[in-house]
Amino acid sequence: MLFNVLLVLLAATLFYCVKTYRAYRRGIATAKASGIPYVVMPVYLMSPVWLLLTRVFGQSSPRLLQQNLLAPDWAWHLGYKVFENMGSDTFLTIAGERVVFYTCSPSVIMQVTGRRVDFPKPIRVYAVLNLYGTNVISTEGAVWRQHRKVTAPPFADRNNELVWSETLDQTQALIKSWIGDGHKDRAENVADDSSKLALNIISRAGFGVRLAWPDADADPLPSDVPATLENIGDNVLSNGHTMTYRKALDTLLHKVYLVLVVPHSWLKHSPFKSHNQLLTAFHEWGQYMNQILTQNIEAVQEKPYEVRKDLIGTLASSTSTSKETSEGKSSKGAMLSWDETIGNMFIFIIAGHETSANLIHLCLVMLACNPYYQARLQQDLDDIFGDRPPTEWDYYRDVPKLFGGVAGAILNEILRLFPSVINIPKCTHDSPQSLTLDNGRRVFVPANTYMNLSAVAVHRHPKYWPTVKKDDINTFQPDRWLLSTTKDNQSQAQPLDNPSSEAADGPSGPDVSSTLFRPTRGAFIPFSEGPRSCLGRRFSQVEVLAALARIFYRHSVELAVDEWASVDEVDKMPRGGPERTEVWGKAKARADLLTTKGMATTITLQMKRGKVPIRVVERGQEKFVGV
DSSP: OHHHHHHHHHHHHHHHHHHHHHHHHHHHHHHHHHTSOEEEOSSOTTOHHHHHHHHHHGGGSHHHHHTSTTSTTHHHHHTHHHHHHHTOSEEEEEETTEEEEEEOOHHHHHHHHHOTTTSOOOTTGGGGGOSSSOOTTTOOHHHHHHHHHHHSTTSSHHHHHHHHHHHHHHHHHHHHHHHSTTOOSEESOHHHHHHHHHHHHHHHHHHSOOOOOTTSOOOOOOTTSOGGGTTTTSSSOOTTOSSOHHHHHHHHHHTHHHHHHSOHHHHHHOSOHHHHHHHHHHHHHHHHHHHHHHHHHHHHHHSTTOOOOSHHHHHHTTBOOSHHHHTTOOOSSSOBOHHHHHHHHHHHHHHHHHHHHHHHHHHHHHHHHOHHHHHHHHHHHHHHHTTOOGGGOOHHHHHHHHHTSHHHHHHHHHHHHSOSSSEEEEEOOSSOEEEEOTTSOEEEEOTTOEEEEEHHHHHTOGGGOOBSSTTOTTSOOGGGGSGGGOSBOOSOOOOOOOTTOOTTTOSOOOSSOTTSOOOOTTSOOTTOOGGGSOTTHHHHHHHHHHHHHHHHTTEEEEEOOTTTOOHHHHHHSOTTSHHHHHHHHHHHHHHHHHTTTTEEESSSEEEOSOOOOEEEEETTOOSOTTO
């Protein structure tokens, strides 16, 4: 009996080895025929088994994984170094018959993003986002065009103006929570605070629901929001709900990846209460969105010609309530079904919240680590606003100056170093597709290939970026965007396409102000490129610029050093002396570690392995000036 079992195991092992060998031979033959350099991999990085193994066992030896291509997020840890070692800005990895394409070549990136039909998004990967309905991210072809036609127009200046004013108000409440009456000047969890700020902004600018900070007085909703929405943002349970709107949204966003990948029946019967609450939050938020959409459709029908600033107001006017579309079938014309609109509302909250929250968090951390650039920002804000109070700041007058000044340079540098999506996914379908490499050689991407446009690598490619100091490509240097301060402008800026010709692109505009350094097309892709670039790029940019302006106009942020010295002990240290420099250096070393090794991806790139606490003080009260 034992002999038979061993014989079966031996036969199965032999069969597996032969099958694997033949698969690798076919994969290597495919790679050779493509003309693209390739690397043979022992495993397929996107295999669910490998993803689980690296998550469970990779924690015991993270350095080993981070130094080679076996880590699923090697693109973050290694960046351009892999391409440099390969001697090519484009290459393939082969794992059996599975072929994966990587590139950090701007010209190749522009070819791929410009040929949407030849290189579509791998919508099978995005199917998990269809929790509430299909949406502009998870669709392709004619269905995507209909989604895009409906979802692009809301992201216009009237919405950005609302984003601007709401961000100024919400950021003031955030500052009060940091240093107001009864509060310490230490912000322990900047990531959570940034998340709450971004949540409050997208809730109002996206769905017309104003959320107040726990210790802030809730202002009355503006007249352009139906009165029936007034109590949804309050900390009170509405009829038929078991969670408040804020609680449902907070809970859902905190662990949204579990809702996306774990069967809901598992969450329902899980022994962990947090899993049960997560599933409840998923259903509760869906109910709230249905209520909000219903009330907005009624408002549109009552006042069809009223111009609304929030996103939901425009979406409501393009949502069909007929039986045909309520079953998920899009009607003719620029209309979406009920479920499709809810699906897009979900995408707006996920994408809009995560991206902006991470940007604000990282801006605060990096400015706390770089007092020089913080002082430069404050001087620029003084020049822009003078003595005008924030109540007199104007979106149309002030945002272009912020976008084209030090604030815009800081935002762009954060986007360069920390792109939300480290690899922008594309694919080929049933036929190979040709590309021209930088050396002019024509190659073919094999059929059914998963493709990665490496944002991290191209953002750190020394060929395309000016320098301020020698070998500063991996460091925070906003001056590289301010043309008068760069020493080595290696990359000649290229004119962007006319931003007004956006029939398919939506009202997104260029990523970079005309007064700043403009990288080669395809070298700066924090919001992707081409027709499928991010709809909400301007929403996010305005939000971050407004938050930076409101915080640093009257305040400064510094690294908290409480672990090494108390506030009283720091006060006794001579300003600029070695003791202060030493304790600040320890806090800086921790921040440097967490902004490199501590970053990881779930949906977007975030600081996952620790926190960088900061102090928020009024300008002139800094303890570490000139370190």
